[in-house]
Amino acid sequence: MGLRVAELRLVNCGAESYVVEGYPSVVLRDDRNDPVEVSVQHGAAGITTGAPNVDAAPESVTLAPGQSASVAMVWRNLVTDFTAPAVTARIVEVEPRAGAPKLWLRLSGPVDLGNTGKLGLGPWTAVAR
Template identity: 65%
Template structure:
């Protein structure tokens, strides 16, 4: 499981709703075919932040929001190549510029091809 933060570095309110849009890329920046599903169902249990109801999050300048992802490194078919992502692309809200995040540790999905995604939540400090 991994969490990602978005900080409003602007001077106006920034509103997020629901879930960011995600895509994964390999170490050569090629797109990976991954099913991004809301919540953790079918991947794992015990992740209340991922399974929380989506909400509207209004960020004043300097405030932050967070979302989480979860995956399982599981190989169920030796004939299917495992998927390993080095880059996470995030579109925070529809129409916003996509952010490209090079991951310190790769997301290794095995050959499940599934990633669980949690909704935006305000970051409480």
Template identity: 60%
Template sequence: MITERWVRGVVGGAVAAGMLAGAAGCETPPAPKAAPGPTEAPRKTPTPHRSPTPPNPNPTPTAPASPAAPEPAPEPCPEGGVRLVEGSGDAVMGLRLEGYRLVNCGTDEYVLEGYPQVRLLDKQDQLLEVAIGHGSAPITSEVPAVDAPPERVTLAPGQTASMALLWRDRITDVTVPPVEGWVLEVTPKPGAPRLGLRLTRPVDLGNTGQLGVGPWKR
């Protein structure tokens, strides 16, 4: 009896174990994960086709750069070492007072004393007949620029002296053509070379024919 029960127990356990194993073997396995699909490459926006620009058959030439203008050469110093320069002027009721400068452009001192010798030429460089005197009389009353007493003036290189001319632009006789001086010639001192200066403003004497000269002043 005991043996039969043991056999049944063993057989029953084996059957139960087999059923458990069968049940375990019949269990459905999990579905495999889906493989990732192919990744699409980003789409490129098509570039519009551009036709190449044809070359210009008549290109505009590029102007070459203009070279810098050379600086004007310094004016040479005249013979004698001084230069005559036109100065400023003043006109009141037909009375003219004009200043002129003498510049020492040489390398030595230049000494002046007294009055310059003056004469006038017209536009054709013809000498004019003019009564030239020292001071303002008889043209007008006293004018300091032309009536000052003469003095000795010593000019170092680069220094300047001045002198003044006085006249009146007046027509007293319509039958006499007016006189205009366009070139001033000055001898600064006795024995010195004569200097010529073409004027931008004429010495317009009318038909008075008189010119007053002042002394050299520093």
């Protein structure tokens, strides 16, 4: 079925509390660092069902120094149109909260969307210690 799920984790390495809430801003980039065309949506609708980390209600998460929060991403590697090129991204650009510095994460494995054009994104969730 080509269903993929990945987690991004943010660790507060600072000396003060850091608050994240709702959803980060996410841009996928290809091997040339160019943005790829993809619809980033909140939740897993239209991709899969029963993805609690992706379909959770957004809430504010306060991270003390050393604590972390995560975001789940879900997509399908599915080709439905053989005339359209498959999309692959090896870089995820994340803005944890509005106005925060953007982080570029180079992945060891790709976000291989096929030609579905959809990426489901969950809200920030506190990571239990």
